[in-house]
Amino acid sequence: MRDISRREIEGLIAEGGKIFILDQFVVKADPWLPYHPGGDKAILHMVGRDATDEVTALHSAETKEKMSRHRIGRIQGRWTNFIPPIQGGKFRALCDGAEAEYDDHPVSSSPSSSHSRDPSPLFDSDRPTLRHRSGEGSLPSSVSVTSVSSVEEDDGMAHIDSLTREKISLDLEKYPPIDHETQDAIVAKYRLLNDRIKAEGLYQCNYGAYAIEVSRYSLLFACMLLSLHWGWYALSGVFMGAVWHQLVFIVHDAGHMGITHDFYIDTYIGTFIANFLGGLSIGWWKRNHNVHHIVTNSPEHDPDVEYLPFFALSHRCLANLRSTFYEHVMEYDAMAKFCLKFQKYSYYPIMMVGRFNLYRLSWGYLLGGHAPRKGPAWWHWYLEIVGQVVFWSWYGYGIIYKSIPTNSGRFAFFMISHVVQAPLHVQFTLSHFAMSTADLGPHESFPQKMLRTTMDVDCPQWLDFFHGGLQFQAIHHLYPRIPRHNLRQTQKLVQEFCNDVGIPYALYGFVDCNKQVVGKLGEISRQAAIFAKCQQTISRDSVLVH
Template identity: 60%
Template structure:
């Protein structure tokens, strides 16, 4: 009883902003969920989704991120890490992994208390009916993000996907070398600032409040319930593809048999995506096993790598320094910021903008589709690195995932590499074309994944921006007829999926109407393009960034020539 009372006392302690800042400065990993202060240091090596996903939430109210990615059981489990609570709305810090600086207790003691404590005016009583735990922490210290406080101007709203590429760069040709990229960055921030709702506490709190109300409505309408009949139909499609592959292979139509096998891999990737988000059974172990078996044993990929990569992507979507899903240097750059030799916090290395990258970026709108044909080979490389280097969790509930997938790799390369390619298919050229075609057929998957983000904003509006607004600002949906949903595998509803990642994909179309109503209600543009138009926008974005690279190169060349001329003179 005494132990229980001590635990309750510990959890009921109210932490000030100063105390939490000091804890983080001392190396503690503190996140806020529903007003509860969680110290997750002990959980970092056990987290099945990787430690970086948690690191991006340190110092923040991560209520929406945590609740959307975890089951109710996991959320109850997380409460064991609670060390206290906060009162009122939380002002987000910039996480250390993103460059946030924190003052130690000694440094804070030298600052008068009223210079550091921040409060939010709650407005009228009618505006403050929601509890503080149900509101998003939507403002930050001014010194952490001055850009978020810039004055907004009244201009017509438009989708950022189409607007970013329309910013005129000709006026930047005369910009000094050191400010060229900064000027472009400012243009994009200003554009997003007038396109999306304001970042003030009241506006963002309203966005989050409406978002959580929508969550309750989605739950009430049963949209989190998996439609297993739909998976029965999926199974028939997979069986037909597998049967056709085996029949053609045994009939000596070796190269032709690569087409149904590639189609099968393309379709199975959607199952991996569903299961990795716990969108099938909603049980972590069951869905993770389905994902790993499908990815590794049938496809030679790693669901463990995908989960680690994808969870970070969902939290810091389209952030050039942090989102691995847009870090494709030296082949692609979807933002001019990649010209700055950015350091990737996910890969923990600099993304060098070297001579090869400078050449490739100039022509990336032409190389986009050819490179997508080989996307699966890159997934092999990333999966092997994840498994061989032991980058996944080594402790906790997911400790065995790595070994299960390593066995899966052995099984896959035995049946595919040895059994099919080496033993069954005769002749080097037959093998070459079989391997190439079976992998190239999966290219629409890679186009689909990049399509939803490449054309969208990469601007950083600071930590005041709410989770739902950031997801809708950085993600687009693809419009297609319902009968074609099987081809897109739910990935055409990426914006909806980013808002509610655990909704089964067969319910995403039903959810779309509710999300559109939400967007209209809070005045957030909902980016929706047809598949062809979406591809045009992506190619346009790649061309635009390539043009920026050409302008930067021209400016640098002019400056060098000018300096050389002045020296010779």
Template identity: 50%
Template structure:
């Protein structure tokens, strides 16, 4: 088939078989409303990165496209139309998500370890595994398997830990609507009505006066930092510096989602200036990573925001050799991760306190390697960001830290304090996802259900919104990424009503309870690692004897 974009060919009616054939040949085919888009050319200049599109290949991505793009961008996408398709469309699994994640050697090894696990968990007081088999193909029935699960027609043994994980999945999935076309269509239709209501009520309108207050607050914090630094109060100065960065991140986040002016070029300039020139972080890297996170939220193989081996694992899927489609490498469960993970609940806050240093490294890698688009409207972003990095490390690294603080120990105190103070921000974002479901229920699950299943909101009084930046409403934000941050609280009431109507649980925890839920998940996964390692030691000792 020719892909010349003539008016006649754009209106060609295409069969599902034709579209599946194009997808199987490697073309980036995406359905938007009733049109078939071939986005191979656009991917190269897509500011959000190629992978954000690859995770939508073969799917009706109308909801996702509308959530992330304004009408102007959606009109541009229509230029890549090659035909039409009769709705409803049955989603295909995007090819990027179809890698075989477990080698035969690992499967064979699980046969050996399984018997040992059964003995060890019995010694530790865990209940013994009953002997049953899968009776249903519905995702919610996965937890009912205790010895075998059907996967692509082959039966593979499950360890006791796998069984526990699937039982947890069963309990969680049972609370959500079925993943069938009819049910999910009802959810999507009601979600679109909700979005129209948000527009009608003006909740999509930006509150520019709120940004004036935020700018004043940031200037005040920066001034306090300079005053404290002048008097040699390095710890206090570092605290104000960290608070300054924390408040900046919120505005950069809004601009990165085109949520301030809703103009891509203006918001991109605002976001890059705040992130690079004032914060030393790459907005291009953030957008590329963050967009993927929003699309495949909490999926171990695909979401970079939960891929933190060897220090963190929030799913037993990380115990195997998972291929990260984002980093394009196998994430090995190495001896280092086996050593650290049993203690992850104990060093959780410490690692997050040092998280900003990791963001620097990721930003530099992104800019040095030129991982962003090199053509299209974002071709110049890399060079603007590099200039911002040079500016940041000149004013902060050279003048403020090196020239402004006379001693090496003093510089270390100031840098560590200022960076560790930003820890609550990292905690807040992980709270919204680490304790939530990590299961991929397949391509038929709707965008709104997936976002609500994998994301929680954190409850707090309105007067604390400035501290959380309004982003404690992460579930609402994931449903409507371009919604201005200051309006998320107002939108949450309508989202709760929507959840009641479509019978999707709306997860909201208090800040303390949210922390408890995350620590509980980390401790649970860490305990599973400890059991597996004890099994291996038992097997090794038995082999030696």
């Protein structure tokens, strides 16, 4: 297999090729893009990058072997990542010039550098660039608004850009340097840890734990039916919500092929529970969740942190960001300005109705033409539609309409069964909402990015059933296919890894996690107020000048 130069790879991407690096081989993903069960977005975020760790974390060895059919060459030496086109990277066609020299600067570079993108007013100015740690001209924590060049001063964007520089500087001070030597050492130890985890059998599913869980689900469902029979509709709704709360954890396992590790069997399990028993789309979840695992906590790219107008998790959301997942601009409009004032107070009430948003997203996926209609997942859409019909037949018609005689009882059962799941939605957001949303550039390694954007929730072992094992989100993001019943055992190994490489391991108790999240929401509200004052001042000064 021939060697392919960096310049040639750039040219192929400029022509529209979906090219990434996997184990030193150049892979062209174009042929299977429409067939990918996890959607096209996850692949698009890997274009121009070394995707070895991301692919290994999210796919089985068998799936990786199938990818080898799409190799078109190999590279020599270390690969320096491009910024993917979906993230704004710009690529030159082969006819545009000869082989270019690439700057391996960890954050700042010129348009012809390894970033291959348009100049940035933040990182490509003539001002001193961000460096890491002492002796390298690190940016002070209080960045002046006037230190940002090429910024539209008339709308207060300088304030947002100065905050962006400050957040990046804080992360560069807290985490290991974003240079090739340091990041390569982290990756090497991360891969060795994966070998150790395999050797200790932590990828093997604990089916005994599932037997206990099935007994728990059956008991809760029986309590729901019994309460319904006795006319205790509110209590019945509580049990129904508890069943859904617990079943979601199995769907999560199946979506990551963490139960049988067989694509078809785990897909059947996930589809049956998500669609037939829960009324949610497993296909939507996979498409959403795979992207979340790759671009975690990125305000522009991660759908799990894109909640405007109700929440903003980054000051950058005040600048009308464009979501690459939803393909629309998240406007910081009057509605968003109003909601963000109170977001630390509205957080829990909105989490109480979070399941209704999941219905919306599921049906948007199923009716929006996003499901793969070719390849190994061609049948998923049809099975999911059948599952939706079955769900609303037994839940909507069979229970709510036929089994409950009064409208007040129906309303109580319906609302309570959904509101009871508020702790579940809080659980899913705790591990990310308070963590960093800064972008340290394409040279940051996969394990460092996951640990920088994810925290774990500390709790006693007897409470694992309530959190579903997913309180270990940092560990899960490092190794998504480890069955969740084994995450507590894996925790000690990950802590040793973090101590060894110098990456802070974020671990907070449940109460402290909530305080962190509410505090972060309050901080963004304050930044929104400052931003509004900047705009008012600039507008007033502009009027006086004219």
